[in-house]
Amino acid sequence: MTRFMGGSAPTRRNVIRAAATLAAGVALPAIHIRSAFAAYPDRPVKIVVANTPGGPSDLVGRMIAAALEQSTGKTFIIENRGGAGGNIGMGYVAHADPDGYTMLLATNALSVNVGLYNKLPFEPRKDFVAVSEVAGAPNIFVVRKESPAKSMKEFVALARAHPEQYNVSVPPIGTTPQLQASLLKSREKLPKLEEVVFKGGGDALQGLLTGTVQLASNSLGPSAPHIKAGTLRGLAICAETRWPEFPDIPTMREAGYPDFVFATDMVLMAPAQTPSDMVKWLEQQTLQVLKEPAMQEKFLKAGFLVRPKGGADAWARVTKEMDTFKDIIEGAGIKKL
CATH class of the missing domain: 3.40.190.10 (Periplasmic binding protein-like II)
Structure with a gap:
């Protein structure tokens, strides 16, 4: 016969009460986590532009930050960290806390620098997670x-x-x-x-x-x-074709330079290890504002073509371009830095 220390055998009511207490103890942290995420972001989200003001990434960054603010009611700010071919700003985000409050508006420089620099202050294939394609020009x-x-x-x-x-x-x-x-x-x-x-x-x-x-x-x-x-x-x-806003400007191919296609593309990224729920929320909110016809028209008039694609597609393009630009750099005889 089994003996129970410290008193009489537990009643059915005591067992049920103990089980309920245990269940509550397990469930409470999960409820707390969901509540904390529901408030995200509860402070400004910083979008780092790895260039000085006035350039394409700065213009796009400010347009998308304003659109996200209007759509979500949250605060998004732009912080310019130019220098070293974009490596300063990219390195800053790569080593930032992965808490969902620091993002990077990356340009093709992320892919280009892989083949251009002997040493980078970050691991391009490991230190970032893509959130969304934004726009290109x-x-x-x-x-x-x-x-x-x-x-x-x-x-x-x-x-x-x-x-x-x-x-x-x-x-x-x-x-x-x-x-x-x-x-x-x-x-x-x-x-x-x-x-x-x-x-x-x-x-x-x-x-x-x-x-x-x-x-x-x-x-x-x-x-x-x-x-x-x-x-x-x-x-x-x-570009492959003439731009709708400037139909009189010929393409480089028409000017006698075949295969001369270059663009400045921008993608939102976050530090690796940023919680997936936050990355997904940022992706959904960004795609939502980018798919608005009024937003697409605004970008077009400013000289940019909206690219409402998710993080998986964005990362596929970025990593593919790492090899593409490496070949271009070597083919043009550009010395590594």
Whole structure:
């Protein structure tokens, strides 16, 4: 016969009461966790842009942050951390607390830098989780309206005839506009066409507007307002087809440069190990605002094409481009940094 220490045998009521207490003790933490997530985010979510203000990623970041604020009623802020070809900002997010309150608006620089730098302050394939594709913009070559060059071939002829008078402004090394400028120099044998590197796309355009340079290799987004205003002239767009807002600007293929397609694409990412529930919530909210026709029209007018794709598709593109850009860098003879 089994003996019970400390008193008489338990009654049926005591057993049921003990079981209920145990169940409550197990269930309470789960309820607490769900309640905590339901409040997420309960403080500002920081979207880090690894470039200076005025460039394509900064413009897109501010548009998506404003849209998310309006849609969710939560607070989203932009923090610019430019420098070192985007590595400073990307490294900052890679090592940030994975608590759902720090995100990265990554550009193609994340993929490019894998093949461009000997050492990175982060592990590109391990330190991030993709949230959502956001938008992309084809790149473009632009000159001031006073420039005698009316086409890419005319600019190349001028730069070849007067190499000391012509140079090109580019965003940081490793950006797709910088890569396409290097490829143009390589294909057209223009070693004296100096690349003047600026901290961001906005700064690179200012260099052209102030006459510091004669050509800018940039993203369409920040270039579009100046083209519409007539202060800049687009020589060729680095896309498969002409851009709807600028039907008179030829593609690089039409200008005589086959397979010359470059874009500045942006994707939202978070540090690896960010709770999957938070990543999923951010993905859902981002896709929701990106699928709004009014939002897509707003992006188009600003020179960007919305890409409402989830994190899995975004990560597939980013990792594939790591190999693609590595081949481009090696093929153009660009030295690693």
